[in-house]
Amino acid sequence: xxxxxxxxxxxxxxxxxxxxxxxxxxxxxxxxxxxxxxxxxxxxxxxxxxxxxxxxxxxxxxxxxxxxxxxxxxxxxxxxxxxxxxxxxxxxxxxxxxxxxxxxxxxxxxxxxxxxxxxxxxxxxxxxxxxxxxxxxxxxxxxxxxxxxxxxxxxxxxxxxxxxxxxxxxxxxxxxxxxxxxxxxxxxxxxxxxxxxxxxxxxxxxxxxxxxxxxxxxxxxxxxxxxxxxxxxxxxxxxxxxxxxxxxxxxxxxxxxxxxxxxxxxxxxxxxxxxxxxxxxxxxxxxxxxxxxxxxxxxxxxxxxxxxxxxxxxxxxxxxxxxxxxxxxxxxxxxxxxxxxxxxxxxxxxxxxxxxxxxxxxxxxxxxxxxxxxxxxxxxxxxxxxxxxxxxxxxxxxxxxxxxxx
Amino acid sequence: xxxxxxxxxxxxxxxxxxxxxxxxxxxxxxxxxxxxxxxxxxxxxxxxxxxxxxxxxxxxxxxxxxxxxxxxxxxxxxxxxxxxxxxxxxxxxxxxxxxxxxxxxxxxxxxxxxxxxxxxxxxxxxxxxxxxxxxxxxxxxxxxxxxxxxxxxxxxxxxxxxxxxxxxxxxxxxxxxxxxxxxxxxxxxxxxxxxxxxxxxxxxxxxxxxxxxxxxxxxxxxxxxxxxxxxxxxxxxxxxxxxxxxxxxxxx
Ligand SMILES: Nc1ncnc2c1ncn2[C@@H]1O[C@H](COP(=O)(O)OP(=O)(O)O)[C@@H](O)[C@H]1O
Ligand SMILES: [Mg+2]
Numbered sequence: 001x002x003x004x005x006x007x008x009x010x011x012x013x014x015x016x017x018x019x020x021x022x023x024x025x026x027x028x029x030x031x032x033x034x035x036x037x038x039x040x041x042x043x044x045x046x047x048x049x050x051x052x053x054x055x056x057x058x059x060x061x062x063x064x065x066x067x068x069x070x071x072x073x074x075x076x077x078x079x080x081x082x083x084x085x086x087x088x089x090x091x092x093x094x095x096x097x098x099x100x101x102x103x104x105x106x107x108x109x110x111x112x113x114x115x116x117x118x119x120x121x122x123x124x125x126x127x128x129x130x131x132x133x134x135x136x137x138x139x140x141x142x143x144x145x146x147x148x149x150x151x152x153x154x155x156x157x158x159x160x161x162x163x164x165x166x167x168x169x170x171x172x173x174x175x176x177x178x179x180x181x182x183x184x185x186x187x188x189x190x191x192x193x194x195x196x197x198x199x200x201x202x203x204x205x206x207x208x209x210x211x212x213x214x215x216x217x218x219x220x221x222x223x224x225x226x227x228x229x230x231x232x233x234x235x236x237x238x239x240x241x242x243x244x245x246x247x248x249x250x251x252x253x254x255x256x257x258x259x260x261x262x263x264x265x266x267x268x269x270x271x272x273x274x275x276x277x278x279x280x281x282x283x284x285x286x287x288x289x290x291x292x293x294x295x296x297x298x299x300x301x302x303x304x305x306x307x308x309x310x311x312x313x314x315x316x317x318x319x320x321x322x323x324x325x326x327x328x329x330x331x332x333x334x335x336x337x338x339x340x341x342x343x344x345x346x347x348x349x350x351x352x353x354x355x356x357x358x359x360x361x362x363x364x365x366x367x368x369x370x371x372x373x374x375x376x377x378x379x380x381x382x383x384x385x386x387x388x389x390x391x392x393x394x395x396x397x398x399x400x401x402x403x404x405x406x
Numbered sequence: 407x408x409x410x411x412x413x414x415x416x417x418x419x420x421x422x423x424x425x426x427x428x429x430x431x432x433x434x435x436x437x438x439x440x441x442x443x444x445x446x447x448x449x450x451x452x453x454x455x456x457x458x459x460x461x462x463x464x465x466x467x468x469x470x471x472x473x474x475x476x477x478x479x480x481x482x483x484x485x486x487x488x489x490x491x492x493x494x495x496x497x498x499x500x501x502x503x504x505x506x507x508x509x510x511x512x513x514x515x516x517x518x519x520x521x522x523x524x525x526x527x528x529x530x531x532x533x534x535x536x537x538x539x540x541x542x543x544x545x546x547x548x549x550x551x552x553x554x555x556x557x558x559x560x561x562x563x564x565x566x567x568x569x570x571x572x573x574x575x576x577x578x579x580x581x582x583x584x585x586x587x588x589x590x591x592x593x594x595x596x597x598x599x600x601x602x603x604x605x606x607x608x609x610x611x612x613x614x615x616x617x618x619x620x621x622x623x624x625x626x627x628x629x630x631x632x633x634x635x636x637x638x639x640x641x642x643x644x645x646x647x648x649x650x651x652x653x654x655x656x657x658x
Pocket of ligand 2: 457458
């Protein structure tokens with residue numbers, strides 16, 4: 001019998017009992033949907049990390065003041081005053097692997113432009129930042145070294161801030177905005193970048209010289225962080241280690257003391273982010289596993305019922321010349337057809353769930369042809385695995401007894 | 407060996423013993439018989455005498471405990487399951503008391519069924535042969551009907567068409583009239599006689615009803631697993647004649 005005929009017979013017999021078939025498929029549908037979502041989340045996370053690394057430059061190193069693991073009171077990163085401008089100068093001058101460097105001093109402030117106002121992050125930084133981030137300006141340009149040394153009141157706006165204060169597609173260069181009631185001249189607007197690896201919106205920020213933040217806005221002497229790029233990608237790890245050693249010696253830490261700063265590379269940050277989706281993926285993977293087993297057992301159960309109901313049919317097929325293997329194949333294909341149709345619906349549902357996760361929770365997902373292939377494979381394998389026992393039972397029937405079965 | 411003289415079926419001392427725990431049921435106790443091509447043989451005898459057991463062995467559904475069975479000169483008593491399946495497919499046509507048609511499957515598709523297990527029969531050829539078989543049993547106009555849309559007699563005729571569609575050497579019918587009323591029984595016997603006479607098919611008819619056995623050319627009687635009588639039918643009934651004589655209003 002041709003494969004086509006076998007599938008036709010299988011679909012016909014499934015079509016006879018539509019409600020039962022649909023209910024049997026439910027487990028498969030959920031299981032396969034979960035498989036699709038797991039793979040989509042994984043590939044989405046991978047994809048977004050890769051995009052971020054590509055966008056940020058693979059050579060990125062950040063140093064934050066303070067440390068999650070510091071003894072005593074737990075302090076947020078960058079909240080303690082362990083980093084200084086001198087530290088950042090030392091790194092720039094003493095460590096060979098450093099290409100660009102920008103000390104960072106952050107604060108939050110109310111910003112007013114005309115009758116619009118907005119609470120946002122004021123990021124005090126240095127002229128190297130656009131180079132480190134490979135981040136071009138949309139209008140105007142970044143502030144200059146002179147602006148930094150003179151602590152000038154100049155501002156470069158992030159995309160979100162510009163849109164909020166001035167509207168979309170408006171060039172605000174030359175306008176005056178007020179930060180903490182002091183006038184700042186807008187010298188540039190950055191292109192939009194989207195979510196950073198750690199989740200903060202990079203476009204919802206105003207960039208000013210770090211000296212300006214220190215002297216005109218917050219009055220703080222220490223700096224919160226240093227953003228650095230290494231000369232090349234393969235120098236990142238080495239350079240990060242040297243920075244840590246330099247800072248330990250500058251901070252007079254003894255062997256055994258915990259770092260009072262954190263040096264991290266982008267890869268490390270990205271892996272923090274993927275931790276979050278990992279939990280979700282583990283949860284979905286277990287849902288997938290359980291549903292597939294439940295779905296598989298459902299298929300096995302319905303196939304056993306079907307074998308019993310159709311004992312006389314099996315007897316007849318054997319009598320007119322079907323071999324045991326023909327009957328085995330027929331019931332196996334029926335189980336696989338059941339799981340594949342369930343799988344197809346599951347793939348549809350998985351698409352929906354993945355899209356929902358992206359839309360509602362903003363988790364990156366990506367349903368690739370690979371994921372669909374994996375899901376189909378899993379569905380088929382479940383069908384074969386759980387369909388085999390009933391099919392074996394059918395093929396092993398004695399034709400005489402099967403024909404007599406009432 | 408000359409083909410013309412070779413019996414289509416020859417058995418030597420067939421024994422079939424069932425073991426039910428401690429108890430042995432000796433369903434066949436040494437059956438030796440020879441049937442020529444074109445014979446219409448009725449196998450009769452009381453219930454439990456071993457008729458069905460005999461038929462299962464002739465039909466290659468079962469193997470004897472001992473003894474030999476030659477089908478068209480070939481010893482088939484020790485073949486494997488798959489070899490027996492192939493023989494059932496090509497050499498034997500079964501007709502059962504309960505028709506055993508697949509429900510929700512048209513008459514045509516039911517008749518096509520044996521050809522699905524016969525390798526290379528193409529779809530067009532399958533349809534053609536199935537149609538011809540249904541025509542032979544007088545159901546050319548019922549090909550698209552489902553079993554539940556057919557009368558008992560018509561269902562049994564579909565089953566006969568299914569039995570003859572792969573041009574078998576023998577047709578084995580186990581109590582084919584058991585579920586039918588008397589007029590329909592005559593109609594079905596008419597089909598068997600027609601196939602036997604016009605198509606020279608070898609028919610083996612198992613029945614415990616003496617009057618049904620009278621349609622055969624030869625009557626073999628079983629008792630307690632043995633053949634106790636083997637005789638030609640001396641006053642053979644001809645179904646066609648009887649049908650013609652029946653009052654018209656009785657016909658369906
Ligand atoms: N599968 C079986 N297991 C045990 N005993 C059987 C089996 N099949 C038939 N028999 C016994 O064999 C004897 C012959 O049965 P069977 O060939 O069906 O007789 P018949 O068809 O003439 O009524 C009976 O006694 C029956 O009970
Ligand atoms: Mg019987």
